[in-house]
Amino acid sequence: MVKCQLCDTNPVCTKTSDGKLICKQCFIDRVEKLVHQCIDEFQLIYPTDHIVIGVSGGKDSTALATMLTRIEKRWPSGAKYTLVAVDEGIVGYRDKSLECVRWLQEYLQLPLEIISYIETYGMTMDEIVTRGGKNACSYCGVLRRQCLEKAAIKVGANVIATGHNGDDVAETVLMNFLRGDVARLERCKSLKRELEREDGIIRIKPFSLLTQKEVVLYAHYMKLRYFSVECTYAGTAFRGNARTFLQKTQILHPSIIRNCVISNEQAKAELKKEQLKKSQRCTVCGMQSSSSLCQACKMMNELRNGMPKIELK
Numbered sequence: 001m002v003k004c005q006l007c008d009t010n011p012v013c014t015k016t017s018d019g020k021l022i023c024k025q026c027f028i029d030r031v032e033k034l035v036h037q038c039i040d041e042f043q044l045i046y047p048t049d050h051i052v053i054g055v056s057g058g059k060d061s062t063a064l065a066t067m068l069t070r071i072e073k074r075w076p077s078g079a080k081y082t083l084v085a086v087d088e089g090i091v092g093y094r095d096k097s098l099e100c101v102r103w104l105q106e107y108l109q110l111p112l113e114i115i116s117y118i119e120t121y122g123m124t125m126d127e128i129v130t131r132g133g134k135n136a137c138s139y140c141g142v143l144r145r146q147c148l149e150k151a152a153i154k155v156g157a158n159v160i161a162t163g164h165n166g167d168d169v170a171e172t173v174l175m176n177f178l179r180g181d182v183a184r185l186e187r188c189k190s191l192k193r194e195l196e197r198e199d200g201i202i203r204i205k206p207f208s209l210l211t212q213k214e215v216v217l218y219a220h221y222m223k224l225r226y227f228s229v230e231c232t233y234a235g236t237a238f239r240g241n242a243r244t245f246l247q248k249t250q251i252l253h254p255s256i257i258r259n260c261v262i263s264n265e266q267a268k269a270e271l272k273k274e275q276l277k278k279s280q281r282c283t284v285c286g287m288q289s290s291s292s293l294c295q296a297c298k299m300m301n302e303l304r305n306g307m308p309k310i311e312l313k
């Protein structure tokens with residue numbers, strides 16, 4: 001039996017990105033320390049925070065909620081946590097993944113808030129798709145983001161934590177870079193805590209420096225129950241290219257994900273005045289918006305009037 005290079009006791013289970021052969025227990029300990037260090041170094045969590053963790057039932061957010069709960073026990077910060085799940089109304093997909101969310105709530109014993117598109121917008125995602133419009137992900141991205149904010153406001157939270165991992169962030173950085181979208185590159189900086197909006201809701205991505213592989217292994221070794229089926233409406237044309245490139249290159253250079261995230265973090269963007277959108281309140285729903293009508297209200301109006309501007313693929 002080859003023994004773990006860290007504890008010299010248990011059998012080896014995996015190889016770290018810096019080439020160490022380690023056991024299951026040391027792996028769990030190592031990634032929890034990495035995420036704790038990231039939270040600490042970039043001051044992502046304050047003792048007075050009430051954090052809602054966006055949980056979809058998928059591997060990333062299931063691992064995130066589990067890890068934040070364990071980190072809080074190992075290195076108490078005093079922050080408070082609530083799970084929030086958005087039910088987009090996708091039959092055969094979200095209803096199944098919500099079963100995993102309910103399992104997670106039992107397992108972690110945290111409060112859970114479920115917010116749905118039907119109660120918020122009067123339409124399910126399935127219905128939005130039948131009414132046509134841009135590609136489904138564009139609608140879902142805007143509406144889900146707003147639902148998470150509404151739920152955070154409802155429970156009195158000031159922070160939203162999501163399970164985006166290093167691969168997700170690096171894909172977004174690469175896509176924005178290839179599109180030449182400097183304003184978006186600036187916005188996808190994931191390792192700084194700053195008041196993004198006037199209503200005080202802060203967004204944090206504590207898994208930004210973990211690779212997808214590390215998250216999957218963590219969820220596996222921790223025996224977490226999660227839903228691994230891809231969304232019925234997933235459309236990933238451009239993102240898919242960035243993903244394939246990063247995954248292929250990562251085999252030869254394991255540190256590229258981390259390097260990509262950190263390089264973008266440290267790069268100083270030259271933003272033109274017109275790229276800096278001033279935030280105001282939507283005149284219809286009152287949520288934060290860059291114009292007098294928020295993107296969610298605009299989309300819902302178009303859908304209700306049968307004139308979606310965005311094509312569904």
Ligand SMILES: Nc1ncnc2c1ncn2[C@@H]1O[C@H](COP(=O)(O)OP(=O)(O)OP(=O)(O)O)[C@@H](O)[C@H]1O
Pocket residue numbers: 053054055056057058059060061062084085086087088144161162163164165168
């Ligand atoms: N329906 C939802 N309800 C609440 N939070 C969500 C929901 N969908 C996504 N999120 C949040 O946004 C993050 C990124 O979502 P994305 O759709 O890119 O899925 P993912 O990378 O596969 O993550 P996961 O494995 O957690 O589903 C998730 O980790 C989660 O924190």
